Amino acid sequence: MSADPTRQAGDTNAAQQRFLSLFLRSEREIFRYVAALVPNITDAEDIVQQTAVALWEKFDAYDPNQPFTPWACRFALNKARQWIERRQRWQALLEHGLAEELAQRRQELQPEFEQRLKHLDGCIGKLPEGQRSLVEGYYYERASIETLARRSGRTEAATYKILQRIRHALQVCVERQASTETV
Amino acid sequence: MKLSCPSTEFDEVIAAVCHGTATETEMRALNELLRSNPAARDSYLFQVELHSRLASNPDLFCDFQNVSESRAADRENVIALPPVRAKGKGRLMQTLAAAACLALVAGGIALFKWSQPGNASTNTPVAMLTRTVDARWGSKTHPPRVGSALEKGTFQLQSGLAQIVFYSGARLAMEGPVELRLVSENEAVCVSGRVLAEVPAPARGFRLRTGQLSVVDLGTSFGVNASHSQTEVHVFKGKVELLPGKTGEQSLAEGQAALIQGSDLPQLMAASPEAFSSMFEFQELSLASEALRYDQWRLSSAQLNRDPSLVLRFDFDNLDDSDWTLANKAARTGLAEDGVIVGCQRAEGRWREKTALEFQSVNDRVRLVVPNEFRALTLSVWVCLKGLDRDFNSLFMSDGFDAGTVHWLIRRDGVLGLTLFGPRFGKFQIVASPPVPSLENLGVWQHLAVVIDGRAHEVVHYVNGLPVGRHTLKLDPPFRVGSAELGNWNARSGPDPEPSLIRNLSGSLDEFELFSRALTDAEIRDLYLKGKPEL
Numbered sequence: 001m002s003a004d005p006t007r008q009a010g011d012t013n014a015a016q017q018r019f020l021s022l023f024l025r026s027e028r029e030i031f032r033y034v035a036a037l038v039p040n041i042t043d044a045e046d047i048v049q050q051t052a053v054a055l056w057e058k059f060d061a062y063d064p065n066q067p068f069t070p071w072a073c074r075f076a077l078n079k080a081r082q083w084i085e086r087r088q089r090w091q092a093l094l095e096h097g098l099a100e101e102l103a104q105r106r107q108e109l110q111p112e113f114e115q116r117l118k119h120l121d122g123c124i125g126k127l128p129e130g131q132r133s134l135v136e137g138y139y140y141e142r143a144s145i146e147t148l149a150r151r152s153g154r155t156e157a158a159t160y161k162i163l164q165r166i167r168h169a170l171q172v173c174v175e176r177q178a179s180t181e182t183v
Numbered sequence: 184m185k186l187s188c189p190s191t192e193f194d195e196v197i198a199a200v201c202h203g204t205a206t207e208t209e210m211r212a213l214n215e216l217l218r219s220n221p222a223a224r225d226s227y228l229f230q231v232e233l234h235s236r237l238a239s240n241p242d243l244f245c246d247f248q249n250v251s252e253s254r255a256a257d258r259e260n261v262i263a264l265p266p267v268r269a270k271g272k273g274r275l276m277q278t279l280a281a282a283a284c285l286a287l288v289a290g291g292i293a294l295f296k297w298s299q300p301g302n303a304s305t306n307t308p309v310a311m312l313t314r315t316v317d318a319r320w321g322s323k324t325h326p327p328r329v330g331s332a333l334e335k336g337t338f339q340l341q342s343g344l345a346q347i348v349f350y351s352g353a354r355l356a357m358e359g360p361v362e363l364r365l366v367s368e369n370e371a372v373c374v375s376g377r378v379l380a381e382v383p384a385p386a387r388g389f390r391l392r393t394g395q396l397s398v399v400d401l402g403t404s405f406g407v408n409a410s411h412s413q414t415e416v417h418v419f420k421g422k423v424e425l426l427p428g429k430t431g432e433q434s435l436a437e438g439q440a441a442l443i444q445g446s447d448l449p450q451l452m453a454a455s456p457e458a459f460s461s462m463f464e465f466q467e468l469s470l471a472s473e474a475l476r477y478d479q480w481r482l483s484s485a486q487l488n489r490d491p492s493l494v495l496r497f498d499f500d501n502l503d504d505s506d507w508t509l510a511n512k513a514a515r516t517g518l519a520e521d522g523v524i525v526g527c528q529r530a531e532g533r534w535r536e537k538t539a540l541e542f543q544s545v546n547d548r549v550r551l552v553v554p555n556e557f558r559a560l561t562l563s564v565w566v567c568l569k570g571l572d573r574d575f576n577s578l579f580m581s582d583g584f585d586a587g588t589v590h591w592l593i594r595r596d597g598v599l600g601l602t603l604f605g606p607r608f609g610k611f612q613i614v615a616s617p618p619v620p621s622l623e624n625l626g627v628w629q630h631l632a633v634v635i636d637g638r639a640h641e642v643v644h645y646v647n648g649l650p651v652g653r654h655t656l657k658l659d660p661p662f663r664v665g666s667a668e669l670g671n672w673n674a675r676s677g678p679d680p681e682p683s684l685i686r687n688l689s690g691s692l693d694e695f696e697l698f699s700r701a702l703t704d705a706e707i708r709d710l711y712l713k714g715k716p717e718l
Binding site: 024028031042044105106109113120124139160 | 194198202205210211213214217227230231233234235237242649651704
């Protein structure tokens with residue numbers, strides 16, 4: 001222990017706070033970056049958590065003049081790679097360089113995605129109440145498919161199907177909104 | 184298996200990937216398609232992006248909508264109880280916390296891991312290390328920092344002095360060598376060594392065990408000197424109860440001491456403060472440093488009162504039982520009147536000399552009125568929670584559901600919630616922070632703030648000086664407060680309100696501010712630093 005432990009703790013706290021405030025602002029963006037490779041929500045969240053730890057360990061090396069998100073995404077890509085290496089199924093999806101290709105292409109498509117997805121809010125508002133509450137249950141509340149199926153009296157398979165249909169409807173809706181905007 | 188695009192199978196496989204149910208064969212087929220077909224790849228990326236957007240943007244679901252007044256209450260209710268924590272789901276929202284915990288472990292710093300290694304997500308902090316003098320820790324104990332949370336588990340202090348405060352409020356001073364095991368927020372085992380316990384009223388029932396017995400506190404100050412073969416208990420103030428294994432109960436009064444060896448009957452003697460003098464001195468030093476901190480706070484309070492944007496400020500200082508008003512300390516007069524205390528107990532604030540108001544019963548509240556309309560608002564409060572007993576625990580809530588007003592509360596799951604009501608009847612926006620793990624640390628003073636910025640269209644929640652959630656403000660100013668309550672809510676629902684309309688706080692407040700502008704991150708941080716209990 002150093003001669004002045006409180007001082008040292010103070011410095012660490014300050015660094016921690018800087019880190020957390022940067023990380024918080026980028027967290028969603030890092031999550032989406034990871035989810036482009038590993039779309040399953042809980043898996044992607046695991047990878048984001050591991051990324052957070054790695055970022056904090058290397059936070060000394062972070063140059064505050066550089067934007068935080070791209071720096072963080074490089075770590076996220078590494079963590080995602082390590083995670084995939086240990087999982088055969090995901091390897092099958094992302095092998096032969098597809099992971100890097102997806103990450104790269106996603107960057108290129110960002111402006112276009114943004115254009116469409118800014119209508120997502122409005123499109124969710126247009127969903128019939130039952131569908132809205134199902135999406136909300138799955139994505140916001142993070143209820144399990146089992147719970148959602150029980151709530152609505154459907155089978156789990158049917159619940160998966162409906163979620164897929166709703167996403168499709170949202171996709172059509174945001175695309176239509178975006179296209180009328182450019183006309 | 185071979186996939187083509189566009190096709191139903193293609194969409195189905197993407198959905199299965201998103202839900203985590205795709206088989207290896209499906210994933211392999213998708214890989215081949217995506218590598219060979221750029222249109223399929225772009226379509227895949229967009230579908231996944233939509234999915235990840237839905238998963239990472241809670242704002243999409245906290246939307247304002249046209250609903251009736253009672254629906255507004257229902258909605259606060261519906262959103263209130265997502266099982267986010269129950270199954271370890273919704274972890275993205277908690278990554279902040281996890282990042283903090285994991286990071287500390289990974290970096291080998293502040294989080295007190297005691298001797299057992301393990302998964303950071305199973306941490307159960309029960310106390311805090313508040314002060315040390317020349318502390319040397321045992322080789323198996325990860326050196327903790329002052330101000331860090333202490334988890335359940337065993338630790339050894341080889342030499343020097345240390346003070347810890349349990350979340351129940353009990354304070355333990357100890358002098359090495361001592362081996363202590365933290366069991367819960369109101370129980371510890373002194374395996375060996377000397378400790379001095381000081382137990383304020385809320386922690387009554389605090390239990391200290393040794394190899395020979397349990398000492399149950401009945402509102403006191405007492406010392407314990409334990410070894411593997413015997414235990415001495417000295418009572419300096421109040422009364423304790425001894426629960427030895429075979430000899431039955433025995434209580435010890437002030438000035439008494441007892442020596443317990445094996446299964447013999449306790450030998451009574453006079454309490455000896457001399458044996459604990461170093462710890463008494465240490466406690467006095469702690470008190471002196473608290474007094475200093477309190478003085479510093481009073482100084483910065485005087486400056487804060489002169490802020491021209493300060494509409495309302497309660498410092499809850501120097502309250503006594505007969506006070507029924509709470510003075511508005513803002514120097515600019517005429518913006519808001521004094522508050523009125525209804526019920527509430529007078530309690531200890533952040534420092535022992537400072538008073539606070541404790542809210543406990545459904546009647547306890549501070550009523551106030553703030554006229555005028557605002558383009559921006561900042562609310563700031565120091566709170567010490569006793570529990571999150573209700574689905575909604577009010578911090579500061581305007582009466583009813585009037586247009587332009589605000590509801591600020593803590594949900595049972597540790598989420599800070601702000602509901603704003605739009606200018607038109609039935610329009611509102613609920614802004615929910617991610618769950619704030621520190622809100623589960625009961626019995627610890629914490630600073631909470633929310634900034635409603637009508638110009639930048641942003642709502643930001645802060646905990647202990649740090650932003651924990653930023654959201655787009657979808658309603659236009661002006662906002663107002665009108666008649667409102669601290670620590671409770673007048674739902675204007677009539678004599679027999681439904682449970683969801685009962686929102687009284689369980690805990691104490693000892694400072695509150697309302698500003699008519701959006702404070703910056705730095706200013707909120709400053710409010711926190713000037714008011715935090717320890718330096």
